[in-house]
Amino acid sequence: MTPAERDTLERLEERTRTVRRGGILRRSNDRSGELFVLRSGLMMTYVLLGDGSRQILRFHFPGDMLGLSGLVYPEAPETICAVTESVVCPFERSALAQLVEAHPRLASMILAYGQIDRVSLTDRLAALGRTSAKARVGALLLEWRSRLRAGDGSIGESFSLGLTQEEVGDATGLTAVHVNRMLRQLEEEGLIAREGQRVTICDERALMAATNYVDRYRDLDLGWLPAGR
Amino acid sequence: MTPAERDTLERLEERTRTVRRGGILRRSNDRSGELFVLRSGLMMTYVLLGDGSRQILRFHFPGDMLGLSGLVYPEAPETICAVTESVVCPFERSALAQLVEAHPRLASMILAYGQIDRVSLTDRLAALGRTSAKARVGALLLEWRSRLRAGDGSIGESFSLGLTQEEVGDATGLTAVHVNRMLRQLEEEGLIAREGQRVTICDERALMAATNYVDRYRDLDLGWLPAGR
């Protein structure tokens, strides 16, 4: 990355804001056009439906860009909320416009990043539409491990899932009760082990085969990017 | 739009390729990095799962940009297929890189377009995760009407749904049999009327209330875009 590019990115992260556990960064129908970079912590995006049920759309890990939907919608379509205490760096849409003008390669990277996000969403769509409850829960576990590992290479087969079973259910389109049963089944089949918040992937091959999980953050090809400025 | 911008877009659409009904433009795991603009016809993107079931991820209408996932993945994660005979304009990833370098405003528009796409996907995700079969089928009908109308303002309450019930099922995460029953129910409740391929929305208010459908192509805010070049 060129010095100018690095400088531009750093300027996006000049200000910071802390959101405490459970705190809401942006509520659905809010009129804020701000965007954010997640610096630390874990967050999620969800929607509430008319009947009060919730669908969690995405989990966000450090480095993710949040609130991109503010680029098009004057009213936020989704709620962004902190799963654990988090620090975000807010910036204005106009700052993004400047970035796109000055740094085509960064703009292309953001465009590419959006595609990863989009393909991950389609994976989850296919999971909700066409796979069993057990497969969905298993896929969520694999996704969490792989994303946590991206931020901390020392993570092995075992990690702490900082979610309640109700949250797992809202992400996978299941009830908390059924999530509980599926976790138990995965455990009885020897695919995972549990101990409080901690989950261990015991048989990765079998779990991946049972869930069709694909890690979309691997095997990227960014060879087409323009030169840096 | 500036003359230079218009010219750049036209150059993307220099070549054309015709895909006949049912033809496949790009198969999952293909290594092609081409992108496309859909000029005419209707297409869809889907994935096939290990057990042979299919999840339709998106329907594409004229003007849509296809195959953006090729920007990051050397192997296509999805299959793109023609619902009706279609004409697409293929172009290279490098052409997009040039566009981003030369025309920041167009780049920003593509970025913004990606957000519409992404939010539509999350709407469908919430529908699959948290709404009933009837609501999902109803939402699909509303979506089709609104997208067809965007291309042809003369379309009113009645339109031709060029999909088999199996395709509707693969898009909504249901079986063809159940789609049939849901259509019948919607009809019996007076929300829609059917006549062969033709569907009429009889009670739009009630249908929208029953489905939580939101038209994501309306009420956009692109005020932040940089100036054209």
Next chain:
DNA sequence: CGTAGCATTGAAACATGTCAAGTAAGGTGG
């Protein structure tokens, strides 16, 4: 006129949701 794909319908099986009760763990005020 035959055939192939699609739509329709019924009955039964299955997966997941709902409700209810009980347990374990953690935080807080006395």
Next chain:
DNA sequence: CCACCTTACTTGACATGTTTCAATGCTACG
């Protein structure tokens, strides 16, 4: 340090929505 309270987890019995399987009818097309 304890008693309490809240929140999350666990489990069972039952209800419901959706799938599966199978049979039939319809329509278009060669």
